[in-house]
Amino acid sequence: MRKRIYWLLPNLESATRTMNELLLARIAEQHIHFVASEGVDMTGLHAANVLQTSDLVQAAQTGLLLGAGLGAAAGVAVAYNLGAHTPAGVVIAMAGLGAVLGTWSSSMIGSSTPSRRLTRFQPALNQGQYLLMVDVPRTRVTEIEELLARTRPEAHFEGLEPNVPAFP
Missing domain, CATH: 3.30.70.240 (Alpha-Beta Plaits)
Known part of the structure; x- marks a missing residue:
């Protein structure tokens, strides 16, 4: 340390x-x-x-958490509305996509802060x-x-x- x-x-x-x-x-x-x-x-x-x-690392961490949370929420909404056969798979996939997009977009902002x-x-x-x-x-x-x-x-x-x- x-x-x-x-x-x-x-x-x-x-x-x-x-x-x-x-x-x-x-x-x-x-x-x-x-x-x-x-x-x-x-x-x-x-x-x-x-x-x-810069605040790149902190922004990426925040984006990861927010993106995963919003992606999971969107996955629940999609699975509920479409009546998916594997709702857990939809939620996990949307959470993963949200995490990736949240990390990427937040790190772009954080690198300039x-x-x-x-x-x-x-x-x-x-x-x-x-x-x-x-x-x-x-x-x-x-x-x-x-x-x-x-x-x-x-x-x-x-x-x-x-x-x-x-x-x-």
Whole structure:
């Protein structure tokens, strides 16, 4: 299980040095994510992808549940009105179709919606700062926080997310 640590860094030089320090501390690059405003130079940094910067995963989960529920309800209505010989099959098929369509449509919307987890950082990002999100094992949280506090006095610790989502 991992925890996500948030840090705000003032400039590209500080962000690059921080990334190098984390790599030397044996944090894999795939667990280091940087976010900055559009148009800000991210050369040499591992930029966060759409899974970390949008609400895609949460929207897909919501769409799956709502789609399956609505599909099942439509399946019950169809089976009742048509007098189907296998009403359970109709309900299951419609629930599956609803789940697929709900997941697809919701994920399309979620991929274009900024992450609610990152909205509190938007003013700093608009000022040109860099947001570091580093996912570390629970046993190393204190060690990594102390490393960054000691080596990056210009950076600001912005909190800890107790549960890192499985996908981003």
